[in-house]
Amino acid sequence: MNPRVRLRPEVLRRLHADAERRRIRQSQESPIRPEVSPIYPSSVYTFDDLDAIQAYYEHGHTSDAYVYRRNGHPNERPVEAYIAALEGAEAAVLCSSGMAAIAQTCFALLHPGDHVIATKHLYGGTYAFFEQTLCTWGVDISYVDLNDTLSLRKALRPETRMVYAETIANPLLQVCALPDVAAFARRHSLQLVVDNTFATPLLARPLEHGATLSLHSLTKFLNGHSDVIGGAVTGDRDTVEKVRKFSVMFGGTLSPFDAWLTERGLQTFALRFSKQCETAHFLANVLANQAAVRTVYYPGREDDPSHALANHVFHGGYGAMVSFDLHGGYEAANALVRNLSTIRLAPSLGGLHTTLSHPALTSHRAYSQNEREGLGITDGLLRLSVGCEEYEQLESELTQAFEPLNAVIKQQQAH
Numbered sequence: 001m002n003p004r005v006r007l008r009p010e011v012l013r014r015l016h017a018d019a020e021r022r023r024i025r026q027s028q029e030s031p032i033r034p035e036v037s038p039i040y041p042s043s044v045y046t047f048d049d050l051d052a053i054q055a056y057y058e059h060g061h062t063s064d065a066y067v068y069r070r071n072g073h074p075n076e077r078p079v080e081a082y083i084a085a086l087e088g089a090e091a092a093v094l095c096s097s098g099m100a101a102i103a104q105t106c107f108a109l110l111h112p113g114d115h116v117i118a119t120k121h122l123y124g125g126t127y128a129f130f131e132q133t134l135c136t137w138g139v140d141i142s143y144v145d146l147n148d149t150l151s152l153r154k155a156l157r158p159e160t161r162m163v164y165a166e167t168i169a170n171p172l173l174q175v176c177a178l179p180d181v182a183a184f185a186r187r188h189s190l191q192l193v194v195d196n197t198f199a200t201p202l203l204a205r206p207l208e209h210g211a212t213l214s215l216h217s218l219t220k221f222l223n224g225h226s227d228v229i230g231g232a233v234t235g236d237r238d239t240v241e242k243v244r245k246f247s248v249m250f251g252g253t254l255s256p257f258d259a260w261l262t263e264r265g266l267q268t269f270a271l272r273f274s275k276q277c278e279t280a281h282f283l284a285n286v287l288a289n290q291a292a293v294r295t296v297y298y299p300g301r302e303d304d305p306s307h308a309l310a311n312h313v314f315h316g317g318y319g320a321m322v323s324f325d326l327h328g329g330y331e332a333a334n335a336l337v338r339n340l341s342t343i344r345l346a347p348s349l350g351g352l353h354t355t356l357s358h359p360a361l362t363s364h365r366a367y368s369q370n371e372r373e374g375l376g377i378t379d380g381l382l383r384l385s386v387g388c389e390e391y392e393q394l395e396s397e398l399t400q401a402f403e404p405l406n407a408v409i410k411q412q413q414a415h
């Protein structure tokens, strides 16, 4: 299978230049020249005299020196440069989780009394943060279908400051009309913040459409090995520095070891993600052929409501997540999970291995049952995060696991 999503040549050039610069510096500084960067776990750095400390504070994050790990450390620099290059951003800041990236962005850009227009198709953790924390801080939030221009216009208030979107919504994978939403934000001088975790910069770069910031849970595809909890915020230097200030103040920065693991993970990101997208497309069609499946959600399928938009907004692929709703609700979902062997129930996504999650019980449990039903997040909905296994193996495991469920449906249809 030919990969359909690739790194842009300018990103590749930038990554090679960064690696070369690091190699040259290392060879000048030390006779030890490891191929892989060392980890700097130090919580504090030393200075020769008071003038050196003074110089550090004058240059801040742009200086080559470090003072205290919460303010920055050598392991974060290459990762920030890498992610900024992927997103086509001027700058990036790493955070201790995707949620830290979201929360610190909101605290940095909003003030009590402000209003946010957020997509109604939100990751449950973000919804919980908005409803349980951000609103107690005096920020009001309206949830709308961002692709519906009329709803957007109706939600607008004099105190609206931000539009908050997800490029591909969790868990039903609706694609955001980024060019239109960005045009609306620009017209009304609003900041547009986009959670680009599901799409990744290989599919979409929100900043190119006019978003103010594009943010990530690094926990997912960018690190991709299910061994880091991390986040990143990318955008213009001034806005990113505002977020960094909050990050340093709140202590929501990424540890050296997690940054180092992420640097490792990023090196195979394009390879992994392009294979994952190909396999996901294939499996979406396999799932659509199962009698027990009521609906498949995958923007790559022609019958998906987001397909045309995905062709317009994405660069070549459709993502590595597939959601599907089962006839038979919770019981059927539980039976399918029990019938699977290597595809494990794991409430996260973006790792090397294919996993399943049940959004109603996990990522979207902050919504009430009524709210979930209104959004289409049923008890029979499962979300597949497609990994790097061979697609024949996954097809065979899924079709075997579906056999008993399909038999029940066929029996019911016969009566």
Ligand SMILES: Cc1ncc(COP(=O)(O)O)c(C=O)c1O
Pocket (backbone or CB within 6 Å): 097, 098, 099, 100, 123, 125, 166, 170, 195, 197, 198, 216, 217, 218, 219, 229, 230, 231, 348, 363
């Ligand atoms: C779309 C999306 N954004 C943000 C997050 C939060 O990321 P983290 O778990 O790294 O805090 C998640 C977590 O599942 C997510 O799915």
